Amino acid sequence: MPKSGTGLADWTVGFDADDTLWHNERFFRMTQERFADLLSDHADGPALMERLHAAERRNLGRYGFGIKGFTLSMIETAVEVTEGRVDGRVVGEILAAGREMLAHPIELLPHAREAVEAVAGRARVVLVTKGDLLDQERKLAQSGLGDLFDSVEIVSDKTPATYARIFPGDGARGVMVGNSLRSDVLPAIEAGGWGLYVPHDLTWAYESADEPEAHPRYRRLGSLAEIGAVMDDLAAGSAIRSGH
């Protein structure tokens, strides 16, 4: 993709990490299946998943996002559904599953490198991600994309205040790119910036929300490959507006 080389110098582009630049949710799904197998004598799959999701939501304010909290919620659910009769070896298996998630290799999603390279050096580029600090640092290092980012923000939650802090000025030249309407798109728009939605076929139910289809600062992309062109459009539109 050719770089226009102009028009983005005062823009900030934020990229989400998990399931925007690299695979993540599928490791949670695989672990959930393993968890369901381990407890199949005590609860049927759908009921167990409902209990697990309830525990995750209940614990979000304590544990935040990430694999350690997810592992603790699985163990809590195992104790609950067995009424304390869970086998200690099953608890050991859940711990092992959590440790394996923390070691899973990073696999970039299609066009991930190309997308970040399309804006790196032209705009200020920031990785904005939730989850466990050490785990996200490991994944960024393994991704090979670390040198492309001007800044890395590992945050406990993604709110309008998060983006207001990261975006320059009133936010109008701030863009967030991600697969979560709830965490990437809506709060970025609320902070005065743009939300670029790149759907992923696996997205945690917690992250879902209605698309703000009519909003002038919302775009839904077919893939990350479109980022460079979209940013040229945004910069051109902004240039026209500021010429008024």
Added chain:
Amino acid sequence: MPKSGTGLADWTVGFDADDTLWHNERFFRMTQERFADLLSDHADGPALMERLHAAERRNLGRYGFGIKGFTLSMIETAVEVTEGRVDGRVVGEILAAGREMLAHPIELLPHAREAVEAVAGRARVVLVTKGDLLDQERKLAQSGLGDLFDSVEIVSDKTPATYARIFPGDGARGVMVGNSLRSDVLPAIEAGGWGLYVPHDLTWAYESADEPEAHPRYRRLGSLAEIGAVMDDLAAGSAIRSGH
């Protein structure tokens, strides 16, 4: 403490949080005692603590520092020492103990507010802490000290590179204040800055190291109340040196 009002404008003073500004280790000790009680049928106290500390060290590279990782290490140890026969209700009790740690109220250590106020506004003041992101944010908010800091750095580990990034220039006008020789004092000195050691009567064995007594950029303080005076000394010494 009177403020001299001069000499610190180009300095950065980092403060550690846990067991420097507020109590923390005692909650770990209380939880360890509860853990030992829960498993008293399976292991005697000292042997159990040895297994727990071994698990904590083994898991540091995966879990990092913080209460969630500590809780997971307790559960792992409980499975290990019982050879998988741990009662599910005991696992539930360990989970509850971890959740209680995440909710414990913040209690400032003596002179904590006075120490931060002695440098806030004169130097750049940064909170530098390890642990779980959300938990450290909660504690800072509860401490009432948040507004005094120019910046908050919640990091996965404290290395010389951490301080080289936080301190200005070559580090010579950077100071780290903390109760851990291993995490606060030694790496700050290695980064070219000053390490001010404020001993706490409870410090996790992991954080211990030999005092660098003879090092010209090391100071051991009797209490946080000395910070303002020490900073005046450092600024005066630096002024003399830069006058050569």
